[in-house]
Amino acid sequence: MTRCSPAAFFHRARLGYPLLALLAAGPAALAGTPIEERAPADPAGQVEVSNTAGSVVITAWPRNEVEVTGTLGEGTERLEFSSSGKLTRVKVVLPRQSSRVQGTNLVLKVPAGSALAVNTVSADVTAAGVRGSQRLQSVSGNIHTEAAAEDVECKTVSGDVKVTGSGQPGLLTVTTVSGDADLSRVAGEVNGNTVSGAFTVAMGDTSRSRLRSTSGDLGLHGRLTPDARVDFESISGNVRLDLQGPVGAEFDVSSFNGDIRNCFGPQPVRTSEYAPGRELRFREGAGTGRVRIKTLNGDISVCNK
């Protein structure tokens, strides 16, 4: 394991006494300490990164090495960097009792087949070109990543999530409290859950999709596979489903207070003479897929364009 404390950095860099004197001058002099680490890594290994504040930028490269560059924030205790077997760890360690710590900016290059596990508090996370599975988590930082065929899981409280897929089917799971999610060119299975975030999904073929919100709007644009199972649910968010290509599915759409609109023809009917509630059930094409949409107050729109 290599520890990139400021003192170790200066020792390794052989910068001599003048800079050590500068180091002794006080923490302010340490602002933006450069990071430069590199170690061999398994081409399909796991890379774990944790950084509280600042940013994490990860890109894939064709080498079997992990490289970490960037700048260590002022007040940070050290950077831990280790690589053993299939696991590479990059951790920005903070002093336990200090609250004055500047953000650390990490720039990683990892083998393209790596699996990622990234944890941040307010640091933004950006990943590109990684083909392995990804588990990206941030409290308030934004997450931007690219999805290949492997599973991708993104979780935030208030941070926004943007995932760009490659069109290959995979499993994508996005959970936010208030963060918005913009998922494009994804395919296969998408699971999304939010309280007030707005979720927009542009898919190729969708086989399984489950989106739920409390007040956030939900939208999906894509093609249903013949055995598709699509399930939307929201309390007060609006739901919009725009389907492409031939549609063969049974639709089960209902709302307690919201409007139901569709481009297929059948009209919603009241579920009770004396209380609110409308439902729309119909079969389109072969009817082998299933589409369920439920809201309390949110409006629902189902169309094929």
Next chain:
Amino acid sequence: MTTDDRQELPGSLDAALERLPRSIEPGRDLWPAIEAQLEPRAARPLKRWLWPAAAAMLLVVASSLVTASLLRRESAPVARVAPVAQELRYATASFGPDQQLGPAYDAARQELAQSLAQRIGRLPPQARRQLERNLVELQRASAEINAALELKPGDPLLEELLLNAYQDELAVLASVQQLTAGNGSGTMIDATRMQL
């Protein structure tokens, strides 16, 4: 029929009536069948499909509490943080006009919320504000569905939405609990101790 009327009846019929038994025992015990029909209305239990769902929710809460408790033990406190988010106090979780999810569920949810209230102060301010706002939003959603169930008791759409709303609330509480767990009671979250 009055006493005077009876006195006007022919003697033989009057005597026959007098000979009739005051009560008749049924040929078989009818009470079990009657009781079986009365019991559901008296107890108003949750629908059969709700029990496994409620149990699953309790399992989520229990596992989150155990995790939080273990992680709390692992981390030595380094600073005290004033508890915040007093509004994270929940009323009894009702399920429509005359059903409730039960005291065990309420206690578990309250404990999870209190544990979160002690940690929420270490979230970045903007995230904390958003989280508090959204927890209130979740409670508002449950209340709104419960109000709708008053209008339309037993409506399957409303019951499904309400059950999922409670599940979502627990999922958010558990998720943030995990995000902020393992950090002792320090003044800020350390990403190296966050739970993946």
